[in-house]
Amino acid sequence: MKKYIAYNRLEITDLKNRLHDLELEQEKIYHTVEIDLTKHSKFGRYTYTAETDLCIMELLNCHVPVDRDDTVIKSVFSLCNLKAKDETLPKKDYVSSVNVRRLAISQAHIAETCIEENRTLYTDETRKNGQSYGVFITSNENQEPCLMGLKHMSSKASKTELETLKEILKEIEDRTQYLQNENPPSSAYNILKDISNTMSDREATEKSFQQLLQDYRTTLLKENIDNFYQNQTNY
Structure with missing residues (x-):
C-alpha cells in the first residue's frame, strides 16, 4: 500500500509539472506577437523591409551562412515571444542577394571614408586552400582601419600586388559611378x-x-589633371 501511495x-x-508546462506554453502562444518582415513590392507579391535587410547584413557580418539566417531569426523570435507573420522568413536566395548589396554598400562607403589625408595603406598576404590572397587595409591618423578589399593573387610579386590593388580600386570606382549615375572624379x-605611408611584413x-605605387599615383595625377583641363576647355 505504501509503495502504491508513493x-x-x-x-x-x-x-502537475506537465500541466504547468502546458500552461506556460499556452500563455506564450497567447502573448506571442506577430512581426511582419515584408512589404509590398511592385515587382511581385512582396519583398522584405529595410529593417529585415539590415538584420540579414548584421547576421552575415557575424559569419552566419546564407542558408541559416532564417533559422537564426526564428530562434531569436522564439526567445522574445515573437513570430514572423505567416511564417514568412528570408530564404537562401534572398539572403544571397542581400549579401551582394552589402558588398556594394561597403564599396560606396570606402569611396567616401578613405579620402582623408595622411592615411596608411597596409598590405598583407593570407593563404586558404593553397591559394594566396592579397589583403588591403587603410587607416587614418587615429588608427581607425578600413578594409578596402581581399582578392586572389597569382603570385607574391610586387607587380601582382599592385595589379590586385588596382582591380579593387576599379571595382570601387565602378560601383561609385553606378550608384551616383554619373562620372565623378x-x-x-x-x-x-592621400596615402602617405605603406606597411607590409615583407620588406x-x-x-x-612602394615605388610601383608612387609611379601609379603619378600616372593617376596626370590623367586627372588632363581631364580637368579638358573639361574646362569643353565648358
Missing part, C-alpha cells in the same frame, strides 16, 4: 593621393611595391 504521489507530481585617385616586396 507511486501515485510521483504520478501526481509529474502530472576618379575614386582610385582620391583614395591613393623586399614592400620597397618595390
Whole structure:
C-alpha cells in the first residue's frame, strides 16, 4: 500500500509539472506577437523591409551562412515571444542577394571614408586552400582601419600586388559611378593621393611595391589633371 501511495504521489507530481508546462506554453502562444518582415513590392507579391535587410547584413557580418539566417531569426523570435507573420522568413536566395548589396554598400562607403589625408595603406598576404590572397587595409591618423578589399593573387610579386590593388580600386570606382549615375572624379585617385605611408611584413616586396605605387599615383595625377583641363576647355 505504501509503495502504491508513493507511486501515485510521483504520478501526481509529474502530472502537475506537465500541466504547468502546458500552461506556460499556452500563455506564450497567447502573448506571442506577430512581426511582419515584408512589404509590398511592385515587382511581385512582396519583398522584405529595410529593417529585415539590415538584420540579414548584421547576421552575415557575424559569419552566419546564407542558408541559416532564417533559422537564426526564428530562434531569436522564439526567445522574445515573437513570430514572423505567416511564417514568412528570408530564404537562401534572398539572403544571397542581400549579401551582394552589402558588398556594394561597403564599396560606396570606402569611396567616401578613405579620402582623408595622411592615411596608411597596409598590405598583407593570407593563404586558404593553397591559394594566396592579397589583403588591403587603410587607416587614418587615429588608427581607425578600413578594409578596402581581399582578392586572389597569382603570385607574391610586387607587380601582382599592385595589379590586385588596382582591380579593387576599379571595382570601387565602378560601383561609385553606378550608384551616383554619373562620372565623378576618379575614386582610385582620391583614395591613393592621400596615402602617405605603406606597411607590409615583407620588406623586399614592400620597397618595390612602394615605388610601383608612387609611379601609379603619378600616372593617376596626370590623367586627372588632363581631364580637368579638358573639361574646362569643353565648358
